[in-house]
Amino acid sequence: GAVVSQHPSRVICKSGTSVKIECRSLDFQATTMFWYRQFPKKSLMLMATSNEGSKATYEQGVEKDKFLINHASLTLSTLTVTSAHPEDSSFYICSARGGQGADTQYFGPGTRLTVL
């Protein structure tokens, strides 16, 4: 139980285009989903917290117009990187809170974004 999927696992796009990443909780309902960014050999940086049906809460320094988050249902949240630039290249990981045990966050497998 408590499986979280992300799609796509890997995406390459041209500078200036927008990219949408999906995060799904497959076998449980997630009231809250989190989006993280991980730089090479670095820790995870929380970007935003999203609750189903309401606006996402962004961490300080994260541009909400750049990283659009939609949490349309209890099993799906999307992150759209708008007008992507090479510096947006990173590993994006989502997590979902719910399932059994301790309100634990269960993580997706991540999406590797490369912007050319």
Add this chain to the structure above:
Amino acid sequence: GEDVEQSLFLSVREGDSSVINCTYTDSSSTYLYWYKQEPGAGLQLLTYIFSNMDMKQDQRLTVLLNKKDKHLSLRIADTQTGDSAIYFCAERVDYKLSFGAGTTVTVRA
């Protein structure tokens, strides 16, 4: 990030025990977690401990928590080559997780 600190590297011989240490700063942490990340993959929850516990054992994994010193450790018994990965500790405060930078564990034959 900066509120959670871990040593960056650990090399251990196959069959020995591994001990990964972590310190945190927020005394209001409710849960503390250990996650494992293999190359190119997301984070796998290994185990967690509630902040009012001192120890938790789960098969080869033993978590020790010293709340007074804000020190958390993960011991892996009989370390195998499949245990080679990056291990992150994380503290939870108000449903947010703060991660350490990760400890890269290398298991040598």
